[in-house]
Each structure stands twice: as C-alpha cells, then as structure tokens.
Amino acid sequence: MAKVVRFHETGGPEVLRLENVEVGDPGPGEVRLRHVAVGLNFADTYFRSGLYPVPLPSGIGNEAAGVVEAVGAGVSDLVVGDRVSYTGFTNTLGAYSTQRLIAAAPLIKLPQAVSCETAAAMTMRGLTAAYLCCKIYPFQRGDTVLLHAAAGGVGLIVSQWAKLLGLQVIGTVSSEAKAEVARIHGCDHTINYSHEDVAQRVREITNGVGVSVVFDSVGKDTFMSSLDSLKRRGLLVCVGTSSGKIPPFDPAILARKGSAYITRPGLADYIADPTEKAELVEALFGHVAAGRIRIEVNQRYALEDVVQAHRDLEGRRTTGSSIFAI
Ligand SMILES: NC(=O)c1ccc[n+]([C@@H]2O[C@H](COP(=O)([O-])OP(=O)(O)OC[C@H]3O[C@@H](n4cnc5c(N)ncnc54)[C@H](OP(=O)(O)O)[C@@H]3O)[C@@H](O)[C@H]2O)c1
Structure with a gap:
C-alpha cells in the first residue's frame, strides 16, 4: 500500500x-x-x-x-x-x-x-529558473533585474543563475533574515518590501533608469510597483501569484509605464x-x-x-x- x-x-x-x-x-x-x-x-x-x-x-x-x-x-x-x-x-x-x-x-x-x-x-523550481534566465529575454551582461521573493525556492535559483549571466540582481524580501539569505545567493541589493517603497528604491539603485526585467511571482501586492520599476520598454514577467491574483487592468497602462511589455508564462509551455x-x-x-x-x-x-x-x-x-x- x-x-x-x-x-x-x-x-x-x-x-x-x-x-x-x-x-x-x-x-x-x-x-x-x-x-x-x-x-x-x-x-x-x-x-x-x-x-x-x-x-x-x-x-x-x-x-x-x-x-x-x-x-x-x-x-x-x-x-x-x-x-x-x-x-x-x-x-x-x-x-x-x-x-x-x-x-x-x-x-x-x-x-x-x-x-x-x-x-x-x-x-x-530549477527548470522555471532556467527558462526565466535563458528563454524569456535576450539578457546582456550588466542588465539589471528585479526579483521578487528572492529568498524563496524559485528565487534562490534565479538569483544564482542571473549572476552566472553577469546580471545585477535586486531582490525583494519580507524580512532582514531573508535579505541575508538572498544576498548570500547573489542578490547585489535587497529591498524589504514590507516597509520600503520598491519602485523608489529601484530608481535610487539604478540611477533613475529602472530595470530591464522584473520577475514577479508575488502578483497582486507587487504588480503596480513592478511596472513602476521597469526601464523604458522593459519586461514584466508575471510568474506567479503568491499574494493573490492580479486584478484586471487596462493595457493602456503599459503605454504610461514606458511602453512596457508583460508576459504571464507557465513552465509547461517551456518544456512541452x-x-x-x-x-x-x-x-x-x-x-x-x-x-x-x-x-x-x-x-x-x-x-x-x-x-x-x-x-x-x-x-x-x-x-x-x-x-x-x-
Ligand atoms: N509560472 C511558472 O512557470 C512557475 C513555476 C514554478 C513556480 N511559479 C511561481 O513562483 C512562485 C514561487 O514559488 P516557490 O514554490 O518557489 O515559492 P516561494 O517563493 O518559496 O514561496 C513564496 C514566497 O512568496 C512571498 N510572498 C509574498 N507575498 C506573499 C503572501 N501574501 N503569501 C505568501 N507568500 C508571499 C514570500 O516571500 P517573502 O516572505 O520574502 O515575501 C514566500 O516565501 C510562486 O508564485 C509559484 O506559483 C511559477
């Protein structure tokens, strides 16, 4: 049995x-x-x-x-x-x-x-990190990414992989203990999103430019700050909804956020x-x-x-x- x-x-x-x-x-x-x-x-x-x-x-x-x-x-x-x-x-x-x-x-x-x-x-978790790092965006060394839930299962693998690609990684976490874990696994900067303004901190870290890509597995709570963290024509990857589903939105908002791109990928379509x-x-x-x-x-x-x-x-x-x- x-x-x-x-x-x-x-x-x-x-x-x-x-x-x-x-x-x-x-x-x-x-x-x-x-x-x-x-x-x-x-x-x-x-x-x-x-x-x-x-x-x-x-x-x-x-x-x-x-x-x-x-x-x-x-x-x-x-x-x-x-x-x-x-x-x-x-x-x-x-x-x-x-x-x-x-x-x-x-x-x-x-x-x-x-x-x-x-x-x-x-x-x-690793195959998800693999397609996020290798299939979703033509990364160049030196590109900056914002990685939500950076100390999580997917997060710790993505941050290490991103460093292998030569990327700058800004990770979000909900506690100082998690920030330490995220930094040990490659995050160059951490933001505690339980009390810091993510988009504002991203602008400070990137000298006002914003990031090329946001890997957002948190969803409802981070959607807007993710869009606000992108550089012009950046890509928001809505990879999960740990905090809840993203409410419906008007695509016109993407024009207001610097002609942002958005994708909601699933692992199944990258390993089919x-x-x-x-x-x-x-x-x-x-x-x-x-x-x-x-x-x-x-x-x-x-x-x-x-x-x-x-x-x-x-x-x-x-x-x-x-x-x-x-
Ligand atoms: N689309 C795909 O192909 C694919 C494949 C695999 C996984 N995923 C997604 O990737 C995400 C990460 O998966 P995982 O298994 O590695 O989980 P995980 O990241 O280890 O755990 C979820 C983390 O999300 C953060 N979080 C933020 N707001 C939350 C809330 N309201 N409730 C609970 N957690 C919250 C927490 O980190 P903090 O405490 O630091 O905020 C928590 O530790 C999930 O959303 C999952 O669905 C997507």
Whole structure:
C-alpha cells in the first residue's frame, strides 16, 4: 500500500488528508516509482485552494524524485533501479505519495552527482529558473533585474543563475533574515518590501533608469510597483501569484509605464518540446552538478506533516526549497 495525500474539497491546508491506496502494476508506457523525496511548491497551494480547479477528489504535488520499481510494456529507455525526477502540471498531480504509477516519457534520468533530494527540490523550481534566465529575454551582461521573493525556492535559483549571466540582481524580501539569505545567493541589493517603497528604491539603485526585467511571482501586492520599476520598454514577467491574483487592468497602462511589455508564462509551455526541455535540463543539472548553483533544501517534512508544511509555505516562514523526505 502507498501513502497518498489527497483532498476531497478545496480550501485551507486542513483539507489535505493522508490515505492508503493500492498502486498496482504499471500499464503500457508507465513505470511504478518509489519516491525518495517530493517537492513542495507554492503552486500546490493553488490546486488545494481551488485557484487551479481540478476534478475531486484529487492528488496533489507536481514534483518528485525516486527509483523505478517496475516498468510497463513499451518502456524501453528506463529499467528497474533507475533514479529519476519529474515535474508537470495536471498531468503529474499526485506527487505527494510514497509510490505511484506515472507515464515514463516525461521522466528525467538523474546524473550520479544529483541526489533524489536535490532533484525533488529543483526539478520544477530549477527548470522555471532556467527558462526565466535563458528563454524569456535576450539578457546582456550588466542588465539589471528585479526579483521578487528572492529568498524563496524559485528565487534562490534565479538569483544564482542571473549572476552566472553577469546580471545585477535586486531582490525583494519580507524580512532582514531573508535579505541575508538572498544576498548570500547573489542578490547585489535587497529591498524589504514590507516597509520600503520598491519602485523608489529601484530608481535610487539604478540611477533613475529602472530595470530591464522584473520577475514577479508575488502578483497582486507587487504588480503596480513592478511596472513602476521597469526601464523604458522593459519586461514584466508575471510568474506567479503568491499574494493573490492580479486584478484586471487596462493595457493602456503599459503605454504610461514606458511602453512596457508583460508576459504571464507557465513552465509547461517551456518544456512541452522535448528538445527544448532537454536543453533546459542539461543546463540546470550541469550547473548544479558542477556546484555553480546550490539547491538549498531548507525545510524537510514527513508526508504526515503536510498540513503544517502548507501552513509554513503560505505563512512565509520558509526560504529556499521545501521537500517531503519519504
Ligand atoms: N509560472 C511558472 O512557470 C512557475 C513555476 C514554478 C513556480 N511559479 C511561481 O513562483 C512562485 C514561487 O514559488 P516557490 O514554490 O518557489 O515559492 P516561494 O517563493 O518559496 O514561496 C513564496 C514566497 O512568496 C512571498 N510572498 C509574498 N507575498 C506573499 C503572501 N501574501 N503569501 C505568501 N507568500 C508571499 C514570500 O516571500 P517573502 O516572505 O520574502 O515575501 C514566500 O516565501 C510562486 O508564485 C509559484 O506559483 C511559477
């Protein structure tokens, strides 16, 4: 029997329940995975709360790493004992579990140098950092970026990657302790957005010019200050909504903010093409295996502690990546 976290109704962390289920044997094109570590992502809270609607009851979680236990018919590139990781969207829901069946095609074989724990902490967050840094804007060395929630899971990877590209990084955080973490991971400047005026500080830091790109995973609370922080014809990347959904806006505002560009990307669209996905995987795993990017697993939970884990993440009590150690 596998232990699986599911929810039968949407709501707060308390709707998450640990249940026992029979996993069975893999069908054609599938493998049975024994999870070693499971990633805990802010996006999981969107599924649980109902922001991302799914048929109920539902499993939860879109990122994990583990060992192949059994292989279904037609699976030729994986064998029992292989260590793999994965991420996805509704196609991979159910990662919060000790064991599962899953399609073999999207699985990533782990290099020797990358542990299952590290892989579970970075497959979604790191591939997100990879496309943000490599696919979304033609960065030149010396460009300045504003990175919200810089001490978070995605944030710590983006800041390290941005430094590898030679960028200047201004990170926002909600506490001095988080500012310290952000600076250690590459932020040249930090702004505590719980009491500082972000756009004003960005103008001071950039001598009035503004930044080329804002990576905004916070959403509702930061949208306007993000637009106000851009240089002329800069790009606002609305990558998440940790503080809530961005209210509807009139596109005419973009003209008033220096002919700003805006995009709302999703990882799924940057890894849908297998060649493009392989390129991002190689870049990410290469940087991590070589020690150029550190993956910080700062919170470890048992699957039984799932309610507390979600409370900590939504309560802004975490830094870096969180995982369930199975
Ligand atoms: N579009 C994509 O492809 C994609 C892929 C992966 C993740 N994401 C998004 O990237 C973001 C970061 O994900 P993550 O898993 O690494 O989470 P995280 O950044 O580790 O955690 C969320 C952080 O957001 C900040 N925050 C600001 N306002 C908040 C509020 N009202 N409530 C809670 N947190 C708030 C907090 O940092 P401070 O305390 O410093 O403010 C908090 O630690 C999420 O929005 C996620 O949905 C997007």
